[in-house]
Amino acid sequence: MAFLDIHHLQKSFGALHVVKDFTLGIEKGEFVSFLGPSGCGKTTVLRMVAGFETPTSGAIRIGGRDVTSLPANRRKIGMVFQAYALFPNLTVEDNIGFGLKVAGEGKAAIGRRVGEMLELIGLPQLGNRYPFQLSGGQQQRVALARALAPRPQVLLLDEPLSALDAKIRVSLREEIRRIQQELGITTIFVTHDQEEALSISDRIVVMHQGVADQVGTPFEIYNRPSTRFVAEFVGTLNLVDADVVEAVSGRVRVGEVPVTLNRPLAARAGERISLALRPETVALGRTEGHDVVFSGRIAEVHFLGSVIRIRVAIGGQVISLDTFNQPDRPPPDIGAPVEVSISDRDLLVLAA
Amino acid sequence: MTGKRIWPWLAVVLGGLYFLLPLAGMVDFSMRMKRGQYSFEAYRIVLADPQFQQTFGYSVMLALLTIVLGILLVVPTAYFVRLKLPGLRPIIEFITLLPLVIPPIVIVFGYIRIYNTSSVLPLTGTWLGTNLLLLFGYATLALPYMYRSVDTGLRTIDIASLTEAAQSLGAGWARILAVVILPNVFVSVLSGAFLTFAIVIGEYVFAALLNVNSFGPYMVWMGGNRAYEPSALAVVAFAITWACMGLIQLVTRFSRFSTVRR
Ligand SMILES: Nc1ncnc2c1ncn2[C@@H]1O[C@H](COP(=O)(O)OP(=O)(O)OP(=O)(O)O)[C@@H](O)[C@H]1O
Numbered sequence: 001m002a003f004l005d006i007h008h009l010q011k012s013f014g015a016l017h018v019v020k021d022f023t024l025g026i027e028k029g030e031f032v033s034f035l036g037p038s039g040c041g042k043t044t045v046l047r048m049v050a051g052f053e054t055p056t057s058g059a060i061r062i063g064g065r066d067v068t069s070l071p072a073n074r075r076k077i078g079m080v081f082q083a084y085a086l087f088p089n090l091t092v093e094d095n096i097g098f099g100l101k102v103a104g105e106g107k108a109a110i111g112r113r114v115g116e117m118l119e120l121i122g123l124p125q126l127g128n129r130y131p132f133q134l135s136g137g138q139q140q141r142v143a144l145a146r147a148l149a150p151r152p153q154v155l156l157l158d159e160p161l162s163a164l165d166a167k168i169r170v171s172l173r174e175e176i177r178r179i180q181q182e183l184g185i186t187t188i189f190v191t192h193d194q195e196e197a198l199s200i201s202d203r204i205v206v207m208h209q210g211v212a213d214q215v216g217t218p219f220e221i222y223n224r225p226s227t228r229f230v231a232e233f234v235g236t237l238n239l240v241d242a243d244v245v246e247a248v249s250g251r252v253r254v255g256e257v258p259v260t261l262n263r264p265l266a267a268r269a270g271e272r273i274s275l276a277l278r279p280e281t282v283a284l285g286r287t288e289g290h291d292v293v294f295s296g297r298i299a300e301v302h303f304l305g306s307v308i309r310i311r312v313a314i315g316g317q318v319i320s321l322d323t324f325n326q327p328d329r330p331p332p333d334i335g336a337p338v339e340v341s342i343s344d345r346d347l348l349v350l351a352a
Numbered sequence: 353m354t355g356k357r358i359w360p361w362l363a364v365v366l367g368g369l370y371f372l373l374p375l376a377g378m379v380d381f382s383m384r385m386k387r388g389q390y391s392f393e394a395y396r397i398v399l400a401d402p403q404f405q406q407t408f409g410y411s412v413m414l415a416l417l418t419i420v421l422g423i424l425l426v427v428p429t430a431y432f433v434r435l436k437l438p439g440l441r442p443i444i445e446f447i448t449l450l451p452l453v454i455p456p457i458v459i460v461f462g463y464i465r466i467y468n469t470s471s472v473l474p475l476t477g478t479w480l481g482t483n484l485l486l487l488f489g490y491a492t493l494a495l496p497y498m499y500r501s502v503d504t505g506l507r508t509i510d511i512a513s514l515t516e517a518a519q520s521l522g523a524g525w526a527r528i529l530a531v532v533i534l535p536n537v538f539v540s541v542l543s544g545a546f547l548t549f550a551i552v553i554g555e556y557v558f559a560a561l562l563n564v565n566s567f568g569p570y571m572v573w574m575g576g577n578r579a580y581e582p583s584a585l586a587v588v589a590f591a592i593t594w595a596c597m598g599l600i601q602l603v604t605r606f607s608r609f610s611t612v613r614r
């Protein structure tokens with residue numbers, strides 16, 4: 001059994017069924033992100049783990065112990081909130097020491113631990129400040145230290161970075177990951193930012209309408225999305241219409257170009273299906289290993305800095321592709337005829 | 353001063369005169385006890401009167417107890433209503449406003465009827481019972497001010513998140529209220545407390561009808577039996593009330609941490 005075991009969890013608010021049969025095992029020391037659109041139930045699951053909401057049914061076990069009916073203040077769970085929720089009347093030191101004081105530790109022990117925590121978050125000189133004297137990023141670091149100081153069994157973070165601006169968001173997420181690995185603490189991180197989830201997680205749970213659509217490593221989630229929702233939510237995606245020629249061998253036709261998927265298809269011959277394609281798997285021009293070639297015209301060019309996103313019109317469809325910026329090669333002109341090539345292995349067949 | 357400013361200033365001056373003239377008259381009168389010269393004679397007599405010291409001391413004590421009771425009653429109530437039963441807020445607010453609507457004389461007659469010596473709970477029969485009754489009565493009178501200021505204070509902090517943060521760190525309700533909530537609404541509690549103090553110090557109806565020798569009845573008795581001293585007493589009472597208001601301002605300004613955001 002996993003260290004943190006969420007077992008067939010359900011939650012309804014009145015008639016609203018918010019979490020539907022959510023099951024997940026998290027190993028000790030693992031960093032798991034809940035990724036999903038607004039309102040899909042991420043926070044609700046997290047709050048049930050923390051003990052702030054009571055599940056309608058299902059169980060939560062931590063280290064083999066059933067905590068489903070344990071009140072929040074006895075679960076030994078560290079929580080970091082989007083709005084920091086530091087105690088405004090306490091200094092940084094007292095905020096960090098709060099949990100230890102509640103646990104009845106001695107003054108000296110608390111002082112030592114608080115010092116350690118201040119080192120860990122890189123703010124050793126700010127112990128005497130009040131929260132309102134700190135920047136947002138500093139406040140969230142203090143909130144993290146406060147959650148970690150009593151050595152919780154599990155750390156929960158609910159969109160801890162979404163109130164911060166972009167630069168700090170990136171540096172703080174890396175810091176959170178570093179601290180998590182340093183302490184080896186089991187962590188759930190809620191976000192609706194896919195880049196955040198992909199960059200720091202051991203595993204990602206993509207949630208959709210109260211269900212875990214797919215659980216996997218960032219690599220798996222991105223490259224082998226198991227449902228259409230996951231594929232569309234994580235990263236950008238081209239959807240390409242294809243006509244099935246022979247289902248058993250996976251032969252289809254995209255426009256006039258025949259493609260063999262080497263996978264049996266659920267659809268019947270003559271039916272039209274959608275195939276998905278990541279922009280970065282499409283190459284401009286013919287490339288070795290890419291044996292499917294389409295010709296079309298440049299429809300749009302978006303210069304994004306290091307990456308250039310080009311949209312190419314092929315027959316009635318438009319395919320986006322990404323190329324790296326090269327200073328000596330300006331992007332192609334709109335309307336110019338081009339060839340694009342892909343590998344048939346990169347075409348994803350999505351379940352509905 | 354431009355022409356446009358004249359009217360507002362005129363209003364301020366008129367309002368100020370309306371308010372200050374009687375006060376000035378009262379101060380002036382209170383200092384004329386000695387024929388032909390200004391003196392603090394009336395004040396000296398009032399302050400030296402053992403009756404004054406006794407009733408004033410009693411009322412101060414009662415006011416402090418009322419404040420403590422009010423805090424114990426109002427802070428947890430306002431907090432839990434906001435946190436768990438926000439739907440009840442209008443109802444609670446209405447209830448706390450009732451003491452402003454129901455005249456004190458009605459309330460105290462109700463008390464006397466319910467708690468008289470031939471009732472099940474004969475509170476008026478003993479010294480302690482009467483004082484308790486007065487204390488509860490004053491806590492009721494102070495409710496509108498206490499509840500409003502505490503509720504306003506609670507609005508300026510995110511009590512739901514603070515509560516959850518404290519809970520996840522292991523704290524129980526008593527600690528959350530005492531260490532997290534109360535200090536953060538302290539300024540509001542204080543302003544409620546000073547208003548309570550001002551009400552209790554001068555209250556007459558409850559005390560008189562329950563036959564308690566507090567500062568209110570003493571002032572009334574003075575007013576009926578002396579000439580210059582009542583004015584001196586009124587000025588003293590005024591000074592006390594204004595000192596309370598001043599203290600509210602002072603404490604608000606010098607609170608170490610600012611909870612006011614948003
Ligand atoms: N206390 C509540 N009472 C009623 N409905 C609620 C309550 N809490 C959440 N909900 C509903 O449950 C659904 C899921 O909410 P939840 O907060 O878990 O979403 P989320 O995935 O965290 O979204 P976001 O990314 O916006 O934070 C929403 O439709 C929300 O309106």
Ligand SMILES: [Mg+2]
Nearest residue numbers: 042043044158
């Ligand atoms: Mg949420």
